[in-house]
Amino acid sequence: MNAMFVRMNKMMKSLPRCFALLGVLLVFCAPTAAQHAGHHAMTQTGHAARPDLGATAAFDARGVLWAAHKDNGHVAVSRSDDTGRTWSKPVYVNAVAEPTDTGGDARPKMAIGASGQLYVTWTRPLAKPYTGEILFSRSVDEGRSFSPVMTVHADRQQITHRFDAITVNKQGQIFVAWIDKRDGIAAARLKKGYRGAAVYYAVSDDHGASFRGDYKLAEHSCECCRIALLAQDDGSVMALWRHVFAPNIRDHALARLTPDGRAGTLRRATFDDWRVDVCPHHGPSLAQDAAGRLHAVWFTQVAKNSGVFYGRLREGGVEWQRRVGGQTAEHADLAVTGNRVALAWKEFDGERSRLRAMISDDGGEHWREHELAVTAGASDQPRVLVRAGAFHVFWNTRREPLLTVPLP
Amino acid sequence: MIKKTLHVTFAVLALCFAVNAYANHIEIKPFDTASMEAIHAQYKGRPFVLSFWATTCDPCRKEMGLWRALKLRYPSMPIVLVATDGPADQAAVTAFLMRYNPGPVQHWMFADEFTERLRYTVDKSWRGEMPRTYFFDVAHAAEAHSGLLERRPVEQWFVRHSRRAR
Numbered sequence: 030m031n032a033m034f035v036r037m038n039k040m041m042k043s044l045p046r047c048f049a050l051l052g053v054l055l056v057f058c059a060p061t062a063a064q065h066a067g068h069h070a071m072t073q074t075g076h077a078a079r080p081d082l083g084a085t086a087a088f089d090a091r092g093v094l095w096a097a098h099k100d101n102g103h104v105a106v107s108r109s110d111d112t113g114r115t116w117s118k119p120v121y122v123n124a125v126a127e128p129t130d131t132g133g134d135a136r137p138k139m140a141i142g143a144s145g146q147l148y149v150t151w152t153r154p155l156a157k158p159y160t161g162e163i164l165f166s167r168s169v170d171e172g173r174s175f176s177p178v179m180t181v182h183a184d185r186q187q188i189t190h191r192f193d194a195i196t197v198n199k200q201g202q203i204f205v206a207w208i209d210k211r212d213g214i215a216a217a218r219l220k221k222g223y224r225g226a227a228v229y230y231a232v233s234d235d236h237g238a239s240f241r242g243d244y245k246l247a248e249h250s251c252e253c254c255r256i257a258l259l260a261q262d263d264g265s266v267m268a269l270w271r272h273v274f275a276p277n278i279r280d281h282a283l284a285r286l287t288p289d290g291r292a293g294t295l296r297r298a299t300f301d302d303w304r305v306d307v308c309p310h311h312g313p314s315l316a317q318d319a320a321g322r323l324h325a326v327w328f329t330q331v332a333k334n335s336g337v338f339y340g341r342l343r344e345g346g347v348e349w350q351r352r353v354g355g356q357t358a359e360h361a362d363l364a365v366t367g368n369r370v371a372l373a374w375k376e377f378d379g380e381r382s383r384l385r386a387m388i389s390d391d392g393g394e395h396w397r398e399h400e401l402a403v404t405a406g407a408s409d410q411p412r413v414l415v416r417a418g419a420f421h422v423f424w425n426t427r428r429e430p431l432l433t434v435p436l437p
Numbered sequence: 438m439i440k441k442t443l444h445v446t447f448a449v450l451a452l453c454f455a456v457n458a459y460a461n462h463i464e465i466k467p468f469d470t471a472s473m474e475a476i477h478a479q480y481k482g483r484p485f486v487l488s489f490w491a492t493t494c495d496p497c498r499k500e501m502g503l504w505r506a507l508k509l510r511y512p513s514m515p516i517v518l519v520a521t522d523g524p525a526d527q528a529a530v531t532a533f534l535m536r537y538n539p540g541p542v543q544h545w546m547f548a549d550e551f552t553e554r555l556r557y558t559v560d561k562s563w564r565g566e567m568p569r570t571y572f573f574d575v576a577h578a579a580e581a582h583s584g585l586l587e588r589r590p591v592e593q594w595f596v597r598h599s600r601r602a603r
Binding site: 081082130131132133135158159252253305306307308309310311328330335336356357359375377379380382406407427 | 491492493494496497498522525526532533536549551552553554556561562566567568583584585
């Protein structure tokens with residue numbers, strides 16, 4: 030048995046060219062194989078797949094709530110004039126129904142421009158595993174129609190450009206950041222190792238008519254956690270993401286994106302020392318209070334301190350780091366208005382998922398906790414939104430689509 | 438030249454048939470809220486390895502070769518892989534398994550989108566990070582591990598437990 034194994038190993042090593050040929054053949058064969066497999070899925074699970082629940086939302090300056098979500102295979106935008114109690118018929122953003130990146134931290138994203146423009150990004154998976162491209166479309170007529178879909182990045186290799194994040198600064202410039210593997214692939218060509226992926230970004234100066242980039246923010250990010258973006262008063266944007274510090278510490282890093290494409294110095298933001306090669310599928314969230322302090326929530330799983338955490342990020346450390354929720358707490362989000370901070374997350378109790386929230390009126394020192402909603406079906410990650418100084422939590426659930434709950 | 442092209446074409450066609458035949462023979466069972474119990478029952482009195490992965494997880498890809506090597510070396514040890522991708526992604530799961538071939542192991546994939554509920558049947562403290570692997574001893578006491586496994590400690594576990602796996 031052992032001898033056979035060694036022989037097989039040798040054979041494997043001498044076959045890279047054959048594998049390359051096989052790879053090419055597999056590409057040709059894939060459509061028929063996929064058809065068979067797809068047919069299989071229908072018979073095994075007994076129903077066709079329902080639209081993915083991944084969704085995000087934003088209030089515009091007038092208090093209208095907009096949601097980007099999936100509908101009938103399309104990326105769609107819905108509008109609510111009563112903070113989520115009722116929703117308009119969804120308007121399709123992409124004219125053609127097509128697969129989008131779903132599951133984990135992938136979902137359509139939305140941001141609102143200075144004059145109420147709606148900006149939507151999402152990731153379209155490409156044929157090879159782990160690959161994708163970041164797509165963008167905008168509406169300049171209050172969501173009645175959307176522009177033809179465009180690719181945000183200049184790089185057109187069939188590689189990872191995924192986990193898009195979008196924000197708009199006060200000057201109206203749009204920033205789109207994403208996880209990008211071009212540096213890892215370039216290193217692999219030189220037979221060199223590479224930790225994780227990289228974060229790249231592009232900027233639009235013309236309200237989304239075009240983007241310029243691709244600017245590198247940082248190398249060695251984790252590969253499939255969402256990036257948090259936060260527009261600053263000076264026109265720059267702060268980013269918080271799960272990094273891979275040497276050798277494999279999956280804590281978070283903070284850096285500034287500037288409109289001219291210069292990336293600020295990277296600094297470590299969380300210090301849990303989670304050493305692992307893993308896909309947490311669990312990115313952070315970032316917000317800033319009236320005094321300029323940065324508040325964050327994130328997930329880590331070091332042996333004795335595992336779960337969701339909140340803290341204030343300061344140079345070289347975290348203030349008031351505290352656990353959020355119970356044993357099954359996951360996918361927390363946060364927002365700030367003035368000195369008030371709100372966190373929301375979900376917890377599963379064995380039968381139902383519970384949407385829970387914590388609110389602080391004093392910048393994170395004291396907290397009160399509330400339960401906002403419960404659902405007995407599948408649900409997306411919650412998002413905390415601010416409208417006229419009040420918090421709302423957006424939670425797309427199978428039973429109550431685009432559910433929006435005001436915080437007490 | 439024509440002859441050569443014909444030969445290549447035939448080879449490509451033959452391989453396509455072979456690959457499709459293989460794809461049709463990857464049996465993937467739907468993992469629902471009763472499946473964890475069913476897996477325990479199936480391997481009652483035997484140790485086994487249970488590993489959760491996803492097509493979106495890069496370290497998971499690296500682990501497929503480890504399962505293939507271990508299955509060849511310790512054929513009696515049951516290895517059960519569960520893809521946590523949703524039912525809509527079965528084509529992607531099959532393509533992934535064809536590409537990164539984990540060897541003759543047992544396959545399941547999440548049968549519904551309510552993933553918290555499925556994870557809860559396995560382990561209340563698992564938040565969905567991947568790869569997530571459980572090493573069950575003969576009494577089904579579990580050692581859980583998040584993240585890419587190192588070959589040496591895993592192989593030591595296989596050495597220790599494979600005698601009881603038959």
